[in-house]
Amino acid sequence: MTPPRTGRPVRVIQWTTGNIGRRSLHAIIGRDDMELVGVYAHGAAKVGVDAAELAGWPEPTGVTATDDIDALLALRPDACCYNPLWPDIDELTRLLEAGINVCSSAAWITGGKQSPEDLDRIRKACAAGNSTIFGSGAHPGMTNMVGMVLSGACERVDEIRITESVDCSTYESAGTQTAMGFSQDPDTPGLAESVRRESEVFAESAAMMADAIGATLDRITFDVEFSTATGDTDLGFMQIPAGTVAGVYGYHRGWVGDRNVVSVGFNWIMGDHVTPPKPLEHGHVIQVFGLPNMRTVLHCLPPRDWTEPGFMDLGMIYTAMPVTNAVPAVVAAPPGIVTLKDLPPVTGRIG
Numbered sequence: 001m002t003p004p005r006t007g008r009p010v011r012v013i014q015w016t017t018g019n020i021g022r023r024s025l026h027a028i029i030g031r032d033d034m035e036l037v038g039v040y041a042h043g044a045a046k047v048g049v050d051a052a053e054l055a056g057w058p059e060p061t062g063v064t065a066t067d068d069i070d071a072l073l074a075l076r077p078d079a080c081c082y083n084p085l086w087p088d089i090d091e092l093t094r095l096l097e098a099g100i101n102v103c104s105s106a107a108w109i110t111g112g113k114q115s116p117e118d119l120d121r122i123r124k125a126c127a128a129g130n131s132t133i134f135g136s137g138a139h140p141g142m143t144n145m146v147g148m149v150l151s152g153a154c155e156r157v158d159e160i161r162i163t164e165s166v167d168c169s170t171y172e173s174a175g176t177q178t179a180m181g182f183s184q185d186p187d188t189p190g191l192a193e194s195v196r197r198e199s200e201v202f203a204e205s206a207a208m209m210a211d212a213i214g215a216t217l218d219r220i221t222f223d224v225e226f227s228t229a230t231g232d233t234d235l236g237f238m239q240i241p242a243g244t245v246a247g248v249y250g251y252h253r254g255w256v257g258d259r260n261v262v263s264v265g266f267n268w269i270m271g272d273h274v275t276p277p278k279p280l281e282h283g284h285v286i287q288v289f290g291l292p293n294m295r296t297v298l299h300c301l302p303p304r305d306w307t308e309p310g311f312m313d314l315g316m317i318y319t320a321m322p323v324t325n326a327v328p329a330v331v332a333a334p335p336g337i338v339t340l341k342d343l344p345p346v347t348g349r350i351g
C-alpha cells in the first residue's frame with residue numbers, strides 16, 4: 001500500500017453508517033495509518049452519536065456524527081469513505097471540489113452509468129479540488145480485480161467472466177432485492193430493463209476489465225432470466241410468494257464485434273422453493289477463458305474468532321474493505337477518476 005506522502009495518518013471522514021459504512025467506520029477507528037476526523041449521518045437519530053457506538057467499537061472516539069456537511073468540509077479531511085444507499089452527484093462534487101478524495105461503494109466504478117453532464121461535473125470537481133474518486137466493493141470490485149489479475153496468466157484472453165453465485169437471503173435489504181426483481185411478478189412490464197438499470201454498475205466493472213485487457217468495446221448488452229418460486233417463503237424482512245421471482249440469472253456483457261470479451265453478472269436465488277438455471281456455487285466464480293483457461297471461486301468465510309450472530313456482516317466487511325483499504329492509494333493517486341486497473345494492489349493490514 002502506498003503510504004501518504006506526508007508520513008502522517010490519513011485524515012478520513014466516514015459517510016453514513018449503514019450495513020457497509022458501519023464496517024468501514026470500525027476499520028478506520030482501528031487503523032494506525034488513518035485518523036477518523038468526522039462522520040456524516042443521513043438519519044437524524046445518528047446525529048450527535050459517538051462513532052464508536054455507531055461502529056460497535058468498545059471505547060468512545062470523541063468523534064460524533066453530524067449532518068452538517070459544511071462542518072465536515074471545514075475539517076479538511078484527506079479522504080471520505082462514501083457508503084450511502086444511493087450516490088448523490090451534488091454531495092460528490094462538494095467533497096471533490098473541497099479537495100477530499102472519495103472512495104465509494106455506492107454504485108461507482110468508472111462513472112460510466114452517469115449522464116455525460118454529471119460525469120463532466122465530477123471531472124471538473126476533481127480538477128478544481130486536485131482530488132480523486134474511486135469505487136470498489138466485493139462485486140463489483142474485488143471480483144473484477146481477481147479476474148484482471150488471473151488474466152495475467154494468459155497468453156491470450158478470450159473472455160473474463162465474473163458470476164456472483166449465491167443465495168441472497170442473508171442480505172436483508174428488501175429495497176435492494178425488490179429492485180433486482182425478487183418477489184415481483186416475472187411478467188411485470190419492464191422488469192428486465194429495471195434490473196439492468198439497477199445493476200448497471202456491473203457494466204461499469206465490465207468496461208474497466210475490457211480496458212485492462214486492451215479491448216475496445218463496441219457495446220454492452222444485458223440479458224436476464226427469471227426463475228419463479230414453487231412455494232411461499234417468509235424471509236422475515238420480505239416475502240417471496242409462490243409464482244413470483246425467486247431466481248435472477250443475468251449478465252452485463254461487453255462486445256468487440258461478435259466476441260463477448262467481458263461478462264459480469266449474477267446467479268442469485270432467494271427463498272427455499274427455487275431451482276436456478278445453473279447450480280449455485282456459494283461464492284464469486286471468476287473465469288478467464290483463453291490460453292490457458294483460469295478459474296477460481298472466492299468464498300467469504302467466518303474466522304475462528306467470529307462471534308457475531310449470523311454471517312451477513314462477513315459479507316459487509318468483504319464489501320467495505322476493498323474501498324476502505326484503498327484510501328492511502330487513492331490519496332496518493334493523480335486527480336480524476338481512477339479505477340482498480342490504475343491503482344497499485346490494494347491489500348489489507350496486519351491485525
Ligand SMILES: NC(=O)c1ccc[n+]([C@@H]2O[C@H](COP(=O)([O-])OP(=O)(O)OC[C@H]3O[C@@H](n4cnc5c(N)ncnc54)[C@H](OP(=O)(O)O)[C@@H]3O)[C@@H](O)[C@H]2O)c1
Pocket residue numbers: 015016017018019020021040041042043044046083084085086087105106107136137138139140141173319
Ligand atoms: N460493490 C459491492 O459489492 C456492493 C455490495 C453491496 C452494496 N453495495 C453498495 O454500497 C452502498 C451501501 O450499501 P448498504 O447495504 O450499506 O446500504 P444501507 O445500509 O441500506 O444504507 C446506507 C446508508 O444510507 C443512508 N440512507 C438511507 N436511506 C437513504 C436515502 N433515502 N437517501 C440517502 N441516504 C440514505 C443511511 O445513512 P445513515 O446510516 O447515516 O442514516 C444508511 O445507513 C449502496 O450504494 C450499495 O448499493 C455495494
